[in-house]
Amino acid sequence: MQLIDGAIFNISPGPSHKHQQVLRELSAAFSVFLKGKECEVFFAPFDVRLFGQNKKDNEINNVVQPDLSIICDSEKLDDKGCNGSPDMIVEILSSASVKLDRWIKYRLYEEAGVKEYWIVDPVNESVEMHLLTDGQYIFKGVFTKSDTISVETLSNLVLDLEQIFI
Template identity: 55%
Template sequence: MSMNYPDKQYSYKDYLCWTGEERIELIDGIPYNMPPAPSRQHQKILGKIFWEFQNYLRDKECEVYVSPFDVRLLSEDKADNEVKDVVQPDVSVICDKNKLDEKGCNGSPDLIVEILSPATAKHDRLRKYNLYEKAQVKEYWIVDPVNETIEKFILTDETFARDGVFGKSDTIESHIFTDFKIDLYNIFSESD
């Protein structure tokens, strides 16, 4: 998954110059290739989760974005050549509109959702988990389509704490938006 350039660290400035067809993320200055288009199941789940957030946030200050959408982490008050972390979460919820610009999000979203695939599971569970914790993302959901579960992590005293694992028969509630709930049967069900 890594482009494997161990002798050099890259920045957001480099990232902006890459013109290849591949989608790339930067973590600690190391470029990681994003896999080709996700599976149909991944996209259906992504669409349903995005719709739930979009519907809920319609009359609120926060905004929700779906990948591809560049999120520059640990980037506050840094020039493009100093930013070493650029990711494209499946879903990003941003409540501070000052973090939004024409390039995407400059800073940490309040909530991030990543949907696992065989090619990204380790990346999402380890590298991105550690990066999101370091960047102080308030809430992180890891969706496992195969097992039909969502793990929810909340930031507590600057570290993530697992707040639960929720299955198809459960309802998940956001820690940030206390009146936001999703019936997971609707997310993992094959019907639209």
């Protein structure tokens, strides 16, 4: 369950085999790179309470569960997940989540100040990159299985997408 602007979104059915493979490989790549560093990677289910700073739980209208979240400010982490905007979010598309990820969450993450947003398509084996510039997402391109992709939020991390889309 996710809460966006006070409306409940239930995503079903559960993620596909390919979705979970891509999530596993991305999680592993980020985890290895971030070991011993300031930033941490978290994967769904993990609650991200956007715009939640200094609010009581019943006042928070946006709770999402991105497939992957990179958080570099440990002050945002608590026992309930992340209170505030992650530095980076990755959403892996499924047939049930296309509109939610490409439109509703895109706008929500942009408004919340998420610096880097990836939309991963496991069927077409591609990654769409959006970077926040002056409060708006700028489309940086589509990367496919034969490409490498530099993670802008984490300098020196370059992913070989052939290792992600196995």
